[in-house]
Structures are given as C-alpha cells and as structure tokens.
Amino acid sequence: MELVHLEEGATAKVRSAVVTLWEGCGLTRPWNPPERDLAQAIAGPTSTVVVALEDERMVGSVLAGYDGHRGWLYYLAVDPTRRGAGLARTLVTTAETWLARAGARKVQLMVREGNPAASLYPHLGYERQDTAVYGRWLEG
Numbered sequence: 001m002e003l004v005h006l007e008e009g010a011t012a013k014v015r016s017a018v019v020t021l022w023e024g025c026g027l028t029r030p031w032n033p034p035e036r037d038l039a040q041a042i043a044g045p046t047s048t049v050v051v052a053l054e055d056e057r058m059v060g061s062v063l064a065g066y067d068g069h070r071g072w073l074y075y076l077a078v079d080p081t082r083r084g085a086g087l088a089r090t091l092v093t094t095a096e097t098w099l100a101r102a103g104a105r106k107v108q109l110m111v112r113e114g115n116p117a118a119s120l121y122p123h124l125g126y127e128r129q130d131t132a133v134y135g136r137w138l139e140g
C-alpha cells in the first residue's frame with residue numbers, strides 16, 4: 001500500500017478514482033460537487049488530499065486543510081473491502097502530520113448526524129466538542 005499526496009498534475013483517471021471512492025463511501029452530496037472539492041483542495045497551498053493506493057487501486061483518502069487557526073479533515077474514506085485494517089488510522093495520522101507542519105495545533109472534523117462512523121474518532125484520540133457548527137453559502 002502506498003500513500004500519496006495528490007498534486008495539481010494528478011491525472012483525470014486518478015481524480016475520477018477518488019470521486020468514485022467518495023461516492024462508493026456515501027460521502028458526496030449534490031451541493032458539494034466532488035470534482036470541484038477535489039480540484040480546489042489539491043490546487044491550494046493550505047490543503048492536501050492524501051490517497052492510499054494498492055496495486056494502483058484507489059482504496060482510501062482524506063482531505064486536510066489548514067485555515068490559519070485550526071486544521072480540518074474531510075472526505076475520510078476507505079474502500080469497503082479494505083476496512084478494519086487500520087487504513088483510516090494511517091490516513092488520519094498522515095493528514096495530522098501534514099497539518100502540524102502547516103502550523104495547526106489542533107485538528108477538528110465534522111460528522112454528519114447519523115453517520116455511524118462517528119464512533120471511529122474516539123479510537124483515534126478525538127473528543128466530541130461542545131460546539132455547534134453554523135454555515136452560510138457565499139455563492140448563489
């Protein structure tokens with residue numbers, strides 16, 4: 001298994017494999033076009049997308065971003081056939097290392113209501129925060 005930080009030169013085939021993984025893991029929503037999320041994350045200097053490749057097959061991913069104050073994780077995904085083997089832990093640790101180097105002293109993430117994967121995070125040292133998240137779209 002190989003861990004790779006995707007770069008702007010990532011091919012259409014690689015990008016498509018990441019999106020297929022996200023779709024297969026139930027992480028995409030109509031209001032977040034995954035191709036655009038991916039392109040923006042790998043283009044900017046304050047974010048990265050780490051993927052796990054096995055025999056050139058896309059089996060895992062995590063998107064990390066540093067906002068100048070906190071580090072954030074998104075799109076943690078592991079292929080259903082590769083779950084339960086510590087891959088999510090490896091991806092999160094790799095993203096945390098990148099975020100710490102970028103300057104983040106704390107890393108946070110949001111879990112959609114009802115996602116059973118929430119139970120994973122205490123295993124990785126994450127504590128539920130007593131904070132409500134508010135959002136507003138800046139585009140039409």
Ligand SMILES: CC(C)(COP(=O)(O)OP(=O)(O)OC[C@H]1O[C@@H](n2cnc3c(N)ncnc32)[C@H](O)[C@@H]1OP(=O)(O)O)[C@@H](O)C(=O)NCCC(=O)NCCS
Pocket residue numbers: 025026027075076077078079082083084085086087088089090110111112115116117118119120121123124
């Ligand atoms: C959640 C997900 C990424 C976990 O991937 P994984 O590779 O199976 O996780 P790991 O094997 O690295 O597990 C790490 C630890 O979390 C635990 N864990 C993993 N999934 C869990 C779950 N759904 N519920 C409770 N604990 C879980 C493991 O037992 C392990 O604990 P341990 O190291 O103390 O033994 C994977 O199930 C997935 O892609 N789900 C769909 C997408 C999703 O919901 N992503 C999260 C969005 S917030």
